[in-house]
Amino acid sequence: MAVSTSAGSPPSVAASPGTAISLRGLSKHFGDVKAVDDVDLDIADGEFFSMLGPSGSGKTTVLRLIAGFEQVTAGTIELAGEDVTAKAPFDRDVNTVFQDYALFPHMSVLDNVAYGLRVRGIKKAARRAQAGEALDMVQLSHLGNRQPGQLSGGQRQRVALARSIVVRPKVLLLDEPLGALDLKLREQMQVELKQLQRNLGITFVFVTHDQEEALTLSDRVAVFSEGKIVQLGTPREIYEQPSSAYVASFVGTSNIFDSTTSSRLLGREGTHALRPEKITLHPSGSTITDAGVIRTEGVITESIYLGTGHRIHVRLHDGTGIVVLEQSTGGKTDDQRGDEVLATWSVDDLVPLT
Template identity: 65%
Template sequence: MAAAHDPAIRLSGLRREFGPVIAVDGIDLDIAEGEFFSMLGPSGSGKTTVLRLIAGFETPTAGAVELFGKDVSADAPYDRPVNTVFQDYALFPHMSVLDNVAYGLRVRGIGRAERTRRATEALERMRLGDFARRRPSQLSGGQRQRVALARAIVVEPRALLLDEPLGALDLKLREQMQVELKQLQRDLGITFVFVTHDQDEALTLSDRIAVFDAGRIQQVGAAAEVYERPATPFVATFVGTSNLFDDAQSRALLGHGGIHAIRPEKLQIHRGETGDGLAGTVAEVIYAGAIVRCVVDTDAGMRMTVLEQSSSGHASVGRGDRVRLAWADADVRDLVEPEPAAPTTTDDQSPSPATASA
């Protein structure tokens, strides 16, 4: 029995080696019950391997996985109170939508009438009640994604693990599904652990984010904290865009050493040679709808990016203009360079449909 203070998921000293390669390198992490938690990082950063360790599809080389106060490190996937949704959805093509959703209940020995009732309710929750008799091939990408979600929640897991489930969708559908996924998590009130390489997706959905690189966690925090106060150069450049100052540049521009970062939207750009700020020449102006990105080659030898709100599709400066860049000291962030990590593998492939549905 889990104590009231136990997290939904606790990873302690978690390590996974594939031969000489360290895929996960000493992860310590608590995820609260009812939290929407995202693991964000590039391919090969270890985030999917961690998800598979939680699900039981991989066995730790060292460390422990606890779910709701119980050490499940040696337990099979079907003995863990979690379910997983994969990027490819892992639906059975020869089964109807209803049978796909009911499959996990059938494996658990639930009778036909009860599993039909529960599967139908899950499809109705996903607004797919009219599609119960169709095959997956007769559905759109977004509909297949909702079927996979219905199949995952119908068995009433205490936590849902999602491995880049929106990655195959186009931009508009992905944005729509982000809203639906967040609403689903609120409605169910269970823990969601969401793996993604898409920073906007993580920022949009998450209560908290863990940023992964090379098998380690670089930073854990609320979305606003990770974006506004990045801890390392990797976080500053992977989560959004940052202008970085190395030690020498920091001493010249800020008056003290260390590694520092400032977000492009925190910079002010002024046309002209006179006034305070860092002088430079506009190298490029890129229109991107709501914003305009200005790339400035500074006289100090740095290339810096500035974001402005677009005004009728026009920037306040043009290519070749002489400008000065200014910023507030409070917007400059101190960064810490972490210790080098061992090489990691690329993220593992998802299990087969049969394994995923067990």
């Protein structure tokens, strides 16, 4: 799949076969603000694709441009090879699931799900049968006669999903659909959403500011900043090989060593990232002689119990602060503030940053 994020990319680059969405030179300006700035992107048929970034990074605006809710300032949008840049939302084979569900409160759950089929002129018996099948997919067939107000947040979100998939769009756009749910329910819905996407084979485009959610769900992730894609790759590539200090810091937690610290501490030029789970702490004075291992002494300034592990803050003897993530084990005594420790990590775990 062809993809480019550079400002000089020509908009005439052809999309690859099997491409569900192709964006070329896509820009959206609101006055002097460049909400989306010359984005080129291909999303494959049947892909679970996430757009990840903080508020104001441009990810939601790209979603709205694909849906047709906003008009482009420049560039083109193709869906399955068809240029839809100037087409109205109802002329695009996409559906959108919003965070606020947007269900009709006066309709039953079944009628809410069947509404899109009704608009398309499907006869009553057929649309109710298809709506029932969609409710089966989200495990809510037993609640078809209820009103939305009688459902929990998670159930309403499932209804919104069923309403969107019942018309079998080529692309389903999801605008932070799990943001209003509590943590436990959100984690459960993540699993169900991924299974649903696999079963349907529909292209899902998911917008989120939650990096864990993006890594959990996605085949690929585009990380946005200031209207541009700053890195595009699989979840593993984004996490293990961040391209910049911005990505390393935004996607998970990283220890960032600037050029001065890298030279002093690592004996290397340039800026580097090191994930907290790659660091091992030993009692001060331990003898570690493994080749390719960096060793440095420090003192624990904070130890935070997380249930599954500890997040430990260490001040190294040169003044550098690092964060270490240790998994909980039955035989290890908890590290305490003030403990002298030896911190070690493999040189192979250092990621050079641009």
